[in-house]
Amino acid sequence: xxxxxxxxxxxTDDRRRPAKSSPGxxxxxxxxxxxxWVLLFVIITAGGLLFVMSLAKATSAAQEAANGxxxxxxxxxxxxxTRCVEKVVAGVDRIQTNRRRSS
Numbered sequence: 001x002x003x004x005x006x007x008x009x010x011x012t013d014d015r016r017r018p019a020k021s022s023p024g025x026x027x028x029x030x031x032x033x034x035x036x037w038v039l040l041f042v043i044i045t046a047g048g049l050l051f052v053m054s055l056a057k058a059t060s061a062a063q064e065a066a067n068g069x070x071x072x073x074x075x076x077x078x079x080x081x082t083r084c085v086e087k088v089v090a091g092v093d094r095i096q097t098n099r100r101r102s103s
Contacts, residue, residue, distance in 0.1 A: 033089040036082040044075055 054067040
Protein backbone atom coordinates (compact mmCIF):
# COMPACT_ATOMS: atom_id res chain seq x y z
CA UNK A 1 0.00 0.00 0.00
CA UNK A 2 1.51 3.37 -0.98
CA UNK A 3 2.23 5.89 1.73
CA UNK A 4 -0.18 8.82 1.57
CA UNK A 5 0.21 10.55 4.93
CA UNK A 6 2.68 13.23 3.72
CA UNK A 7 0.84 14.20 0.55
CA UNK A 8 -0.41 17.76 0.34
CA UNK A 9 -3.91 17.83 -1.26
CA UNK A 10 -3.04 21.09 -3.01
CA UNK A 11 0.16 19.69 -4.48
CA THR A 12 -0.05 19.30 -8.26
CA ASP A 13 3.10 17.20 -8.61
CA ASP A 14 1.86 13.80 -9.83
CA ARG A 15 5.10 12.05 -8.87
CA ARG A 16 4.25 12.36 -5.18
CA ARG A 17 0.74 10.95 -5.46
CA PRO A 18 0.07 7.25 -5.11
CA ALA A 19 -0.61 5.35 -8.30
CA LYS A 20 -4.27 4.83 -9.02
CA SER A 21 -5.34 1.30 -9.62
CA SER A 22 -6.89 0.66 -12.98
CA PRO A 23 -9.49 -2.12 -12.87
CA GLY A 24 -10.17 -1.51 -16.57
CA UNK A 25 -6.74 -2.80 -17.53
CA UNK A 26 -7.14 -5.81 -15.28
CA UNK A 27 -10.43 -6.70 -16.97
CA UNK A 28 -8.85 -6.31 -20.41
CA UNK A 29 -6.00 -8.62 -19.40
CA UNK A 30 -8.46 -11.22 -18.15
CA UNK A 31 -10.41 -11.08 -21.40
CA UNK A 32 -7.23 -11.26 -23.47
CA UNK A 33 -6.19 -14.28 -21.42
CA UNK A 34 -9.53 -16.08 -21.82
CA UNK A 35 -10.17 -15.43 -25.53
CA UNK A 36 -7.33 -17.65 -26.87
CA TRP A 37 -8.54 -20.60 -24.77
CA VAL A 38 -12.11 -20.20 -26.04
CA LEU A 39 -10.86 -19.96 -29.63
CA LEU A 40 -8.64 -23.01 -29.08
CA PHE A 41 -11.62 -24.99 -27.81
CA VAL A 42 -13.75 -24.00 -30.81
CA ILE A 43 -10.98 -24.75 -33.31
CA ILE A 44 -10.16 -28.11 -31.75
CA THR A 45 -13.83 -29.10 -31.70
CA ALA A 46 -14.25 -28.16 -35.37
CA GLY A 47 -10.90 -29.77 -36.22
CA GLY A 48 -11.89 -32.95 -34.43
CA LEU A 49 -15.03 -33.20 -36.56
CA LEU A 50 -12.98 -32.57 -39.71
CA PHE A 51 -10.50 -35.21 -38.60
CA VAL A 52 -13.25 -37.80 -38.15
CA MET A 53 -14.61 -36.91 -41.59
CA SER A 54 -11.15 -37.24 -43.13
CA LEU A 55 -10.72 -40.65 -41.50
CA ALA A 56 -14.02 -41.77 -43.02
CA LYS A 57 -12.85 -40.69 -46.50
CA ALA A 58 -9.36 -42.20 -46.22
CA THR A 59 -8.79 -45.18 -48.46
CA SER A 60 -5.62 -46.53 -46.85
CA ALA A 61 -3.82 -46.69 -43.55
CA ALA A 62 -1.18 -44.29 -44.88
CA GLN A 63 -3.83 -41.64 -45.54
CA GLU A 64 -5.26 -42.11 -42.06
CA ALA A 65 -1.79 -41.73 -40.53
CA ALA A 66 -1.06 -38.65 -42.63
CA ASN A 67 -4.35 -37.07 -41.55
CA GLY A 68 -3.50 -37.80 -37.92
CA UNK A 69 -0.07 -36.21 -38.26
CA UNK A 70 -1.43 -33.08 -39.93
CA UNK A 71 -4.23 -32.53 -37.43
CA UNK A 72 -2.09 -33.29 -34.37
CA UNK A 73 0.59 -30.87 -35.59
CA UNK A 74 -2.00 -28.13 -36.01
CA UNK A 75 -3.53 -28.80 -32.59
CA UNK A 76 -0.16 -28.88 -30.83
CA UNK A 77 0.87 -25.62 -32.53
CA UNK A 78 -2.35 -23.92 -31.49
CA UNK A 79 -1.94 -25.12 -27.92
CA UNK A 80 1.63 -23.80 -27.76
CA UNK A 81 0.50 -20.45 -29.19
CA THR A 82 -2.29 -20.22 -26.61
CA ARG A 83 0.12 -20.96 -23.76
CA CYS A 84 2.49 -18.27 -25.08
CA VAL A 85 -0.32 -15.72 -25.11
CA GLU A 86 -1.21 -16.74 -21.56
CA LYS A 87 2.39 -16.28 -20.41
CA VAL A 88 2.68 -12.86 -22.08
CA VAL A 89 -0.55 -11.70 -20.45
CA ALA A 90 0.68 -12.95 -17.05
CA GLY A 91 3.98 -11.12 -17.58
CA VAL A 92 2.23 -7.86 -18.47
CA ASP A 93 0.02 -8.22 -15.41
CA ARG A 94 3.07 -8.81 -13.21
CA ILE A 95 4.86 -5.76 -14.65
CA GLN A 96 1.83 -3.56 -14.03
CA THR A 97 1.46 -4.90 -10.50
CA ASN A 98 5.12 -4.18 -9.75
CA ARG A 99 4.81 -0.66 -11.13
CA ARG A 100 1.78 -0.01 -8.94
CA ARG A 101 3.62 -1.29 -5.87
CA SER A 102 6.79 0.69 -6.51
CA SER A 103 5.05 4.03 -7.00
